Amino acid sequence: MKAAIWWIRRDLRLTDNQALKAALEQADQVIPVFVLDPRLLGSPYVGAKRLAFLFAGLRQLDASLGEVGSRLVVRRGKAELELDRLAQESGAGAIFAEADYSPFARRRDAAVEARQEVRWSGSPAIFPPGSVMKSNGEPYVTFSPFMRAWKRLPAASLPSQRFSPAEIHTPENLESENLPEFSQETGEQAFKAGEGAALERLEEFTQGEQAPIYRYASRRNRVDLSGTSELSPYLRFGMLSARTAASMAWKAIQAAPNKIARDEAQTWLDELIWRDFFIHILYHFPQVRRHSFRKQGVAWQKNPQALTAWQQGQTGYPLVDAAMRHLSHSGWMPSRARMVVASFLCKHLLIDWRAGERWFMQHLIDGDPAANNGGWQWSAGTGTDAAPYFRIFNPTSQAEKHDPQGGYIRHWLPELARVPNDYIHKPWEMPEKIQSQAKCLIGEDYPFPIVDHAEARERALEVYG
DNA sequence: TGAAATGTTGGGGCG
DNA sequence: ACGCCCCAACATTTC
Numbered sequence A: 001m002k003a004a005i006w007w008i009r010r011d012l013r014l015t016d017n018q019a020l021k022a023a024l025e026q027a028d029q030v031i032p033v034f035v036l037d038p039r040l041l042g043s044p045y046v047g048a049k050r051l052a053f054l055f056a057g058l059r060q061l062d063a064s065l066g067e068v069g070s071r072l073v074v075r076r077g078k079a080e081l082e083l084d085r086l087a088q089e090s091g092a093g094a095i096f097a098e099a100d101y102s103p104f105a106r107r108r109d110a111a112v113e114a115r116q117e118v119r120w121s122g123s124p125a126i127f128p129p130g131s132v133m134k135s136n137g138e139p140y141v142t143f144s145p146f147m148r149a150w151k152r153l154p155a156a157s158l159p160s161q162r163f164s165p166a167e168i169h170t171p172e173n174l175e176s177e178n179l180p181e182f183s184q185e186t187g188e189q190a191f192k193a194g195e196g197a198a199l200e201r202l203e204e205f206t207q208g209e210q211a212p213i214y215r216y217a218s219r220r221n222r223v224d225l226s227g228t229s230e231l232s233p234y235l236r237f238g239m240l241s242a243r244t245a246a247s248m249a250w251k252a253i254q255a256a257p258n259k260i261a262r263d264e265a266q267t268w269l270d271e272l273i274w275r276d277f278f279i280h281i282l283y284h285f286p287q288v289r290r291h292s293f294r295k296q297g298v299a300w301q302k303n304p305q306a307l308t309a310w311q312q313g314q315t316g317y318p319l320v321d322a323a324m325r326h327l328s329h330s331g332w333m334p335s336r337a338r339m340v341v342a343s344f345l346c347k348h349l350l351i352d353w354r355a356g357e358r359w360f361m362q363h364l365i366d367g368d369p370a371a372n373n374g375g376w377q378w379s380a381g382t383g384t385d386a387a388p389y390f391r392i393f394n395p396t397s398q399a400e401k402h403d404p405q406g407g408y409i410r411h412w413l414p415e416l417a418r419v420p421n422d423y424i425h426k427p428w429e430m431p432e433k434i435q436s437q438a439k440c441l442i443g444e445d446y447p448f449p450i451v452d453h454a455e456a457r458e459r460a461l462e463v464y465g
Numbered sequence B: 001t002g003a004a005a006t007g008t009t010g011g012g013g014c015g
Numbered sequence C: 001a002c003g004c005c006c007c008a009a010c011a012t013t014t015c
Helices: A018-026 A048-067 A079-090 A103-113 A143-152 A195-206 A212-219 A232-236 A242-254 A259-284 A304-312 A318-330 A335-348 A353-363 A369-380 A395-402 A407-412 A432-437 A453-464
Strands: A003-008 A029-036 A073-076 A095-097 A118-120
Touching (some): A003 A018, A003 A079, A018 A029, A029 A048, A073 A079, A079 A103, A103 A118, A195 A212, A195 A232, A212 A242, A212 A259, A242 A259, A304 A318, A304 A335, A304 A353, A318 A335, A318 A353, A335 A369, A335 A453, A353 A369
Parallel strands (some): A003 A029, A003 A095, A029 A073, A095 A118
16 A cells, blocks of 8 residues: 554554554555544543653654654544544555553544554554463453463564664655643653663663663562662553563573572563553453452542542651652652552552542553553452452551661651651651651651551451451 | 461570 | 570461
């Protein structure tokens, strides 16, 4: 065919892009287009920090396209209408796109398919939904057997990982919208957008005998040490292909200098498999987006004051508050901190996990419907293969384990900066004299705990039980 | 990818 | 030397 549309959704990259590859193989001219859909831009599950990252990524992509003789076309409107219009303007014979599985994406894509021919290739998952199933044809709902089956799939069945376009011909004279600017509202941009930054970080994380991946398992929980890969925003928007990430993980595992290092790296691959697991779960059970996977209901409590305290990082538990302010400021939080704040909201405060899920989606740069929903339902104990109801994190002992010197806490809670180590994890126990020395009066500069841990724990056991 | 309560063991102080 | 108690350290059970 003469021309084809490459419809970009969450695959903001040129390398290892199966949809782009297919379009280039089938058509002489390719039109890279991103559609700003008002249904997404105005959604209560979208926030400024993630949009800013998306738009910065699109600008980067436009620049990369420029280097191969093309450019990005941006349109604003409902996807099905804008793609219709673009196909008519350009005479494009088909639309090429990577799959996208959230309930909204599937409705949108069905509407597009009703009007235009769409050829799907590639997936945001490493192995797409449907490819990891039980022998009776049903989807897995527990992680361990899912992971075993996933690991039995031949890595060689993954299509070429090395594709990178040399030249893209794109028709002239197609109108393109400007991308909105978000300089004011988003605070400090913690992640540099774009495929280049993503590949740089992946390399740094996985390459060489001293690579962080070889200490991943033992350091990922240390909130004060940046022990995680920090690749999630790139995976979210496909600035990094999940398959490229997996392929680098496999290589690192093979190249590990010893068994300990190999196990450490393996743990990171296991996390990528968790990501696939939740993508598959949302695909097979789209109702989990709105409802608990488990039928038994928890009697959630309405508590707007407590919800606000949690959102603002004013619960009186330093690790919880540091993490929540980290999120508001940077749009990101390490995995361990996410588990701690989620457990606190659902179990200590007995607030419905959906309130936490929405807050995360509004603030996380990497906010992804499948991973975020899966994580929240896991924490709340309502999901597939969920944390058992009696597993209640003690926010103080979690802080002692994972931020032993309080460095993370002091960084995000400046009012606790001068609190001595003995009290950094339980400032409410500080004698008054030390409070004034530390210039931190509890109840004034920093709140008393909004719930007593032991009481909250008992209450959660009773309500969940 | 918990934490608390309860149970067991063994060293050391002491009469 | 011996029995008793205390309690830290570790193990097991329970939520």
